[in-house]
Amino acid sequence: MSAVSFDHVSRHFGEVKAVDGVSLDIPEGEFFAMLGPSGSGKTTCLRLIAGFERPTSGRISIFGEQVADLPPYKRHVNTVFQDYALFPHLNVIDNVAYGLMIAGQGRKARHAAAEQALEMVRLGGYGTRKPSELSGGQRQRVALARALVNKPRVLLLDEPLGALDLKLREQMQEELKGLQRQLGITFVFVTHDQGEALSMADRVAVFNEGRIIQVGAPEDIYFRPEVPFVADFVGSSNVLPAPLVARLTGTESPAAIRPERVRLAGEGPLKAVVTGLSFLGLSTRVTLDVEGTRMTALLPQDAARPTVGETVALAWAEGDLHLMRGGA
Amino acid sequence: MHSDRASLGLKIAAAAGLLFLHLPILLIFVYAFTTEEKSFQWPPPGLTLKWFAVTWNRPDVWEALGLSVKVASISTVIALILGSLCAAAVSRTRFFGRETISLLVILPIALPGVVTGIALRSAFSIADIPFSTWTIVLGHATFCVVIVYNNAVARFRRTSGSLIEASMDLGANMFQTLRHVILPNIATALVVGGMLAFALSFDEVIVTTFTAGQQQTLPIWMLEELVRPRERPVTNVVAMVVVLVTMLPILGAYYLTRGTEAVAGQGK
Structure with missing residues (x-):
């Protein structure tokens, strides 16, 4: 009961x-x-x-x-x-x-x-x-x-x-x-x-x-x-707008990806400009601009650090990009 | 630079101010012991205790004292009931006209006593109510309620509303909550309000002159007595008693409220 x-x-x-x-x-x-x-x-x-x-x-x-x-x-x-x-x-x-x-x-x-x-x-x-x-x-x-x-x-x-x-x-x-x-x-x-x-x-x-x-x-x-x-309220996920996600996956809906799951790679589906770096102790937080959408990535301390203004490619493992319903 | 020591001039001024305020009261006490009964002569030609005996044997003094005590007691009881209920309503609930009621309750104390007195007197005569103890009580209750209300409202505001919810959450119904939580928390405020109301009623003159008719409360009796040249020191003896009776509750109220600050401040 x-x-x-x-x-x-x-x-x-x-x-x-x-x-x-x-x-x-x-x-x-x-x-x-x-x-x-x-x-x-x-x-x-x-x-x-x-x-x-x-x-x-x-x-x-x-x-x-x-x-x-x-x-x-x-x-x-x-x-x-x-x-x-x-x-x-x-x-x-x-x-x-x-x-x-x-x-x-x-x-x-x-x-x-x-x-x-x-x-x-x-x-x-x-x-x-x-x-x-x-x-x-x-x-x-x-x-x-x-x-x-x-x-x-x-x-x-x-x-x-x-x-x-x-x-x-x-x-x-x-x-x-x-x-x-x-x-x-x-x-x-x-x-x-x-x-x-x-x-x-x-x-x-x-x-x-x-x-x-x-x-x-x-x-x-x-x-x-x-x-x-x-996604936004619980631990500040990155929310990708529907048009961007449509281009990546073919599905027209917003999607979420945790900052710690975003990797900076030489090659990847998304290009981003690094707008800021902050040292957090266990990790480094990188703020990124993806065609006008603000994203953050948390890099482990042993990862290579980009410089502000650099253009990087973003990558993630299959399944880390989580499709959501639209609206609220 | 701030100086810890006041200048000599300031000290003298302060002393002079205090003397100006309190010397007349002291004089009243001194004249209660003088042997001269027709005019107040300085220095008193001799000192005696006989006026206390004379006062003791004057039935008019006892009558006036009795009426004053009766009026003050009844007014205080009415004020305690109405004042605390009104304070509870205003601070616990929100309703239309709440601010207006709060203002109307406080108004009598801001209103000059003459206005309250005349208003009541004309109301009594229009309604054809004969003067009695109750007309005096009604007049005094107007400002006694305010005193209790003000004290109770301040305490209610400091008593966190969640205390009542906590009590009900723990199984207490409204009456149990009133008895075990609300009353103990506002008790000192009610005692203080009651003491001040009693003192205020006991030495009130202005409203009383309009609502008493031929009856004499102690302060009214004193006023009448001043024009009579016989046994003047009796008035001074009564004055001493009045000062003591009104001062003690006020001092008591002062100490009680001082003691509760620490308790009342712990809503969290």
Whole structure:
């Protein structure tokens, strides 16, 4: 049975179609990422699952139960908020035990459970502190423990790593992934960071303008984008315009090719002028002009480097040039 | 270059300013102990404690004090209920006319008391409402609501909206959320607002003169007493009491708000 399922769900705010006819199925135990630029409808989708928004039309079910009209407090899902939303008047242990207190558990039992949850996020012994005395990363862990202690069937995470610095973020990515594997709970994760989505999720849904553009495994999204938007948004693929592709392959449709798959060769199907070089450490990024279309190539450090202004030929392996549908 | 030490002239000016502000209050305290009862004579010919006993035995003082306390208490309770509800509505939801309502609520405190007083008085006479404790309460509530509203609105703005969502996400319904999250977060703001409202009501004169009729609150009683030449120091004793009763809540409010800054600032 799917953990979460959307059937043609829309949420309109007046004229604005925040979510516009989205259908999706998230199987139990999956780590599902919703990826998209801000305003693409991914957060509204999450809020629809949590119950903070009601759909304008369509059906939402959680483990088979129709929930469109259920308030948040009657759903077996819990949320880790972007700003953590820890209760400032409660200390850490009472924050974590809040859900259990509401559920009517006694003080001793709920504090024991909360302490266990805190240990799971490696914050054992922090119970008596106030949220204001914690660092950003620690608050994030408390928010996680506060949600997980209720044993939700689905955990919703709204850009939970956005406020952390790079190093902490990478560490938390590992930990979240580990927790999800260990607990087997369905995670629905909203992010605008494509690297985060690709590295953590089992499946990624790419959102744009209230619709899902493509759903698939990270490899599919990365190497086989179906439309130029996905190719461009997920890791800045080169998008070749349809007329150019028609000349190369005979098919009139846009195509994507990853920068790291572009080789500079003596002979090749495309001629390009080198417009810039930048050193990135592991590789060198070459910006190219192909008959007015901007392309980039990532060259390994041992490859021969061209000079700016030089005309080069571009080559790639069969299958690296990925044909897409036109349009968005 | 910035100098850490103020010049002598500036120090003298500051001292003179402070004296000008506070010496009259000190004089009122001193005259509460004078032996001269008809005119205020400097220096006092002698010091005595008898006026405290005299004041204690004056039924009109007790009556006025009773009315003042009653009016201030009821006004404060009304202000707490209306002010916090109004603040919640204005800061939590968006609706047509929200800004207008916010302005209308704050207006009474910007309006001169005379205008509020005359407006209320003519309204009472048109509606044929006889003067009573409740007419005074109504007059005081107009500005007490503003005080509570202002305090509560500021706190609501600093309380992140996702706290309420977090509470409901964790299984709490609206009432549980109100009890466990909203009230504890705005409690100090309400206490402070209530204390200030009480102090404001307790020493209010202008609006009261228009809405009291023949009744005397403590400040009105003092005003009347000044024209009478008998037992003048009694007024000073009462003045001391009024200063203490109004100063303490204001000082308390000041310390309470100072303490909450650190707590309130941690929305994230």
